[in-house]
């Protein structure tokens with residue numbers, strides 16, 4: 001009774017390392033690129049941002065085609081109109097196709 005071994009086991013530590021790597025957290029971390037501009041912040045280098053510094057509405061879109069869709073005769077559509085076009089805003093504030 002009371003016999004305890006504190007010698008580290010190479011096999012168990014290797015297994016623990018493999019388990020944490022299996023979640024792919026490193027890949028997710030490196031895949032996230034945080035950007036911020038004119039009071040907005042978002043994740044992803046490929047977003048299309050309508051910059052408030054150039055008189056834009058400041059919205060961030062999933063791609064350039066959605067950015068085009070939000071412009072009407074040289075003006076920005078408001079969020080209500082974007083929703084009517086079938087766009088939805090993610091919890092991160094990025095407009096996507098529904």
Ligand SMILES: [Zn+2]
Pocket residue numbers: 037038049050051052053058
């Ligand atoms: Zn901007």
Ligand SMILES: [Zn+2]
Pocket residue numbers: 050056057058059070076077
């Ligand atoms: Zn805009």
